[in-house]
Amino acid sequence: MERTPDNEKDLRALAAAQIEKKQDFAIHLAAYLSVNMLLVVIWAIGDNGEFWPIFPIAGWGIGLALHAWQVYGRDPVTTEEQISAEAERLRAKGVGR
Numbered sequence: 001m002e003r004t005p006d007n008e009k010d011l012r013a014l015a016a017a018q019i020e021k022k023q024d025f026a027i028h029l030a031a032y033l034s035v036n037m038l039l040v041v042i043w044a045i046g047d048n049g050e051f052w053p054i055f056p057i058a059g060w061g062i063g064l065a066l067h068a069w070q071v072y073g074r075d076p077v078t079t080e081e082q083i084s085a086e087a088e089r090l091r092a093k094g095v096g097r
Contacts, residue, residue: 025071032064 039053 021071025067028064028067032060036060 036053036057039056043051043053
């Protein structure tokens with residue numbers, strides 16, 4: 001299938017959106033590492049009791065993992081075949097009649 005100018009624009013827009021998502025994730029990762037290292041330092045300087053920084057590390061880590069999956073783990077491109085299959089599924093259910 002030959003590319004038209006519109007398809008090239010769409011592809012460039014999709015590529016730009018993907019780059020932005022990756023940059024956003026990099027900022028999220030840097031914030032996660034910085035804040036959690038600070039919490040560990042605070043814990044180490046303090047009384048060294050129970051390792052309480054594990055709670056924010058684990059909780060925020062779950063959110064970071066989901067963000068990573070959204071950016072890198074799943075297919076960000078919706079293909080024409082996927083659109084057609086979903087439209088057929090909706091037609092079979094009688095949606096839009």
